[in-house]
């Protein structure tokens with residue numbers, strides 16, 4: 001493995017007698033060339049960057065550089081604390097480790113921050129979850145301050161550069177990391193990263209640039225949504241600070257139970273109680289569905305556990321095509337024959353109905369097998 005390693009000076013493209021500054025500059029130039037933003041389609045960029053980072057790690061520390069100069073790659077292989085560049089989750093993580101959150105393109109020190117996401121729960125009925133509904137939401141958000149336009153100070157206020165960070169918005173901390181000494185940039189606490197300190201603060205937002213504001217939003221809840229699913233409304237969260245982008249709004253939808261129905265994937269299921277006499281004679285019954293009342297025909301001799309399917313009266317699939325059914329499960333109610341009259345009629349019926357009246361079409365449990373699938 002070590003045999004195949006390229007010379008570190010060659011990797012960075014510097015002379016063997018290059019000084020620290022030349023090495024640093026060479027590495028930054030190399031890193032800039034190999035940055036994933038610049039080379040999104042180059043699969044070798046990452047490994048080439050790792051190679052350069054490794055070379056820089058060794059050559060930027062006098063101790064390891066001396067070791068390398070004397071013994072080459074072999075002299076370093078047993079060194080404790082060597083960085084394994086493959087330990088980084090992503091190329092970006094690696095960059096962040098090297099450049100401390102990285103302003104190598106001068107993008108650091110941005111004074112604006114993205115607004116926080118906002119979560120809100122909304123409760124809808126079972127029927128609404130099947131047919132879809134628009135819901136007006138009212139909640140407290142954070143908006144850009146209207147008095148100062150989100151700047152945090154009244155218009156026209158003189159603004160001085162921040163003394164703490166010299167107007168950079170960042171303070172640099174030199175620390176000892178996996179690459180030897182490196183510089184980590186942190187947001188300046190004195191100016192919250194803006195690099196500027198106004199002489200007066202906005203009295204409405206106390207310099208925050210943001211204020212609590214009651215807000216309304218109409219969210220469109222699609223038919224077919226499951227309880228607990230979230231709808232993301234991009235940009236409807238809290239306002240960002242000092243002109244930063246707003247966060248998102250997450251609406252968690254809770255579907256209330258309905259005593260008449262339950263849900264089985266895309267199907268609506270309901271239970272239909274039928275008196276035994278109607279089940280024997282056959283009948284037509286009105287049945288509630290999520291789309292309103294439907295008429296259901298029961299044949300003579302309808303059994304408990306039989307199901308009647310109303311095609312397309314269920315939930316639509318959220319993605320793609322398809323619509324579930326409404327399954328009506330028949331529950332034949334058997335009364336007591338307590339009065340003398342009732343007993344007499346049932347006894348008479350017992351005599352009248354012969355074996356053939358009890359047509360064998362499977363048992364009760366066979367029928368119920370299809371109910372909970």
Ligand SMILES: [Zn+2]
Nearest residue numbers: 162165188191
């Ligand atoms: Zn500052």
Ligand SMILES: [Zn+2]
Nearest residue numbers: 145148202205
């Ligand atoms: Zn303000």
